[in-house]
């Protein structure tokens with residue numbers, strides 16, 4: 288019996304067939320956004336179609352925007368999974384240890400598909416890595432489907448479209464590329480979405496429905512990412528809204544929560560980007576000794592722990608590179 292099992296697992300390793308018991312775990316970042324959820328679902332489906340058993344998982348529940356998209360296209364949220372030790376893992380929409388499952392160093396990372404800066408993940412063996420400067424991981428996965436000539440089920444296409452619209456703020460973010468537009472148009476056709484703008488707006492509205500009432504602690508964690516810069520621990524959260532007043536009205540409560548977070552987790556700096564989608568800019572809330580330095584990096588002055596930065600939309604393309612420069616000169 289034991290020999291039989293051993294033989295089966297050797298065969299599994301060799302063939303990597305769908306029938307194998309230890310599937311590839313496809314996971315997005317902590318505090319998952321739409322891209323992390325739908326990239327996991329779409330890559331797991333693609334790999335399964337290619338004969339590699341794969342399951343999508345998530346490190347958290349879908350946010351209201353993602354839940355709207357899941358319901359709209361009739362998809363199930365991925366299973367919650369926080370522990371991946373000993374498993375084969377594909378990372379999507381992130382490549383930083385701080386955003387991966389806590390025990391990721393005990394897992395076997397076999398693949399990374401992402402659109403963020405390289406964040407210091409190292410592996411024992413060579414692995415598949417595909418990182419492109421596009422607006423969304425789902426755009427890259429759409430290209431993989433094209434290349435493999437595998438068709439995308441309409442529901443999954445709808446999810447991938449939602450991820451692209453979410454990450455690119457319906458093509459308004461400076462991270463948007465022609466590749467994202469091409470992917471979104473094709474995915475909309477497959478998913479039978481006739482009006483991309485209209486669908487995107489209804490998705491954003493669903494996402495901000497609870498901004499007025501949700502507990503501040505939960506709101507800050509909805510899209511909070513941890514970074515290590517020059518040995519400094521930093522949190523950068525972002526909330527965006529078309530109805531910007533919903534966010535601005537709660538500014539004092541946000542700042543109070545940020546001070547608590549800084550103490551509790553010993554962050555050097557806690558940053559919250561309140562992004563106004565309509566007027567294209569960000570009210571930056573900053574807690575930390577070097578807060579004024581960060582404002583100066585944008586040639587601005589901090590007042591009451593905050594500063595308005597016109598044109599600032601993207602954490603990845605605008606905020607993080609500026610922070611890296613500030614923290615390069617900063618010791619822990």
Ligand code: MG
Nearest residue numbers: 320322323380
């Ligand atoms: Mg993301």
Ligand code: MG
Nearest residue numbers: 322380424454
């Ligand atoms: Mg993304």
Ligand code: MG
Nearest residue numbers: 320453454510
């Ligand atoms: Mg995002």
